[in-house]
Amino acid sequence: MLSFASLASLATLLLPAVSAYGTGFTGQKVVSGYFPSYQQSPADVPYNLYTHLDYFVFTTTSSPSSISQAGISDSVITDFVTRAHAAGITTSYVVGGWTGSQYFSTHVSTATSRATFARTLVSVMQQYNFDGIDIDWEYPGQQGEGDNVVSPNDSANLLLFLQTLRSVAGVNARLLISINVAGMVGADGNTLTDLSGFAAVLDYVTTMSYDITGTWSGFTGMNSPLSAACAPPSNPLSIATGISYLQGAGFAANHILVGMPAYSYSYYVQGPLTQRTCPDGTKPSLYQYATVGSTCGTYIGNGPQFLYKDIYNSGYFASQSGYRRVLDQSSQTWILWNPVTLSFILTDSPGTYYYKARQFFQRRLAGTNIFDTSGDTSDGRLVRAIHQGLKIDPTTTVPTLHKREIVRVSASTSSAGAVSSGH
Structure with a gap:
């Protein structure tokens, strides 16, 4: 099996011969975010904290x-784009998403439909003065x-469409x-191992x-x-694994953005940690199964x-607050458990955002893409942590990014949970 380093070297060999990218690729660190038009006002977006913003969403x-x-x-739409451009921020619009991808397969299936669909997307980009398009x-x-239309030829047809x-x-x-x-x-249903054709026509x-x-x-x-260790x-x-896949398939590191959530899921569990006496004795506390009669967890609901x-x-x-706090070092995830309400929340924080962004900096990735801009605090605690991690502006103030948490997170390589009071 190829190591991460071997995959990175292979990626260099697989890169297409591209003479130059246009202005859509900046070569600088990217802090991008999705603007959720359905639940946030353009007036509430902290434009100064981003380098690029994606309008979310148009649907097929x-x-x-x-x-x-x-x-x-x-x-x-026009208010969002106008405000972003006034702040010196470029914008793209997203087409697709979970509920909007129904007809992609149909539209990319023939040369005629690909040409029509491409003209449609570019027309919308020009109509609202967007700087780009994000195919989701x-x-x-x-x-x-x-209810999406699906074809085994979808990925091949998508590449043809992107070229168009x-x-x-x-x-x-x-x-x-x-x-x-x-x-x-x-x-054939197997994961594609060569995406160099996609890399040749995409900025990110x-x-x-x-x-x-x-x-x-x-669970x-x-x-x-x-x-996922x-x-x-x-x-x-x-x-x-997502980063390794893209690099191994032909994308250069400085064209890869890592999607990061500004939201969390919660569960109800009868105990904070799964005992390590589960069948194979290796599963950590975060993975608790809802199987009836299981001896391997205490997960009882969502x-x-x-x-x-x-x-x-x-x-x-x-x-x-009544919540007990544990930081899982391997995943860089906070566990919050309330023994009274049985609420069990698995969440990021400025500290985990900072640590992850620092890993991206060390791997020379392009940056991050946050979903979405409505999830952060009003003073941008999460996105400011990314600025620090990517070293875009080391002096950026992060009010709740305690030095204690940074030190504890950065210094540890253990996969065991470490209790900390930072947030």
Whole structure:
């Protein structure tokens, strides 16, 4: 099996011969975020904390000649773009998403429909003065929400479409696609190992390294773990595996953005930690199974989804909150457990954001893509931590990024949980 270093070297050999990228690729560190038009006002976005913003979302329709604004008015779109540009921030718009990917397969299936769809997307980009387009197809060759059109030729047709889109949009349009952390599948159902053709026409790619575990999984686990070293065999995905996949398949590190969630899932558990006397004796506390009669966990139900700002503003990290706090070093995830309510929250914090971003800096990645801008606190605790981690501005003030937490997180390589009071 190839090592991470070997994969990185192989990626260099696989890179296509591209003479130059346009202005869509800056070559600088990127702190990008998705603006959720359905739940945040353009006036509430801290534009100065980002280098790029993605308007979320337009959705596909049954015709390649149109896309849907998903009920959002023109005034919201133009207000967002105007404010971003006034702040010196470039913008793209996202087409697709979980609920908007139904017709991608149809629209990229023939040369004629690909050309029509490409002209449609570029027309929308020009109409609203966006700087680029983000294709968020969930997922080529695989079912997503449940009613998507799916074909085994989806990934191959997507590449043909992106080549057409680049031709129509021009060299300076910022083109990006988002790829499932598990990878993209080919016609045979296996994961594609060569994405060099995609790398040749895209400015950036986002690895969707969130929703790796959630309330649908049947067990508790991390939303966006840095490492899957302690994960059960059925759930081997992580930020690290997503990065390794893209580099091994042909994307240069400085074109890779890591998707980071500003939201968390919660559960109800009868005890804070799974005992290590489970059958194989190796599973950590974070993975608790809902199987009836299981001796391997105490997971009894699902709780609400939280934005990070709600966790912070509710004081759940405070010692008087009733929540016990444990930091899992391997995944860089905080465990918050309330023995009275049985609430069990697995969340990021400025400290884990900082640590992860520092890993991205060391791997020379392009940066991050946060989902979404409404999830952070009003003073941008999460995004400021990314600035520090990527060394964009080491002097950036992070009010709650305690030095104690940074030291504890950065110094440890243990996969065991470490109790800390930082948040």
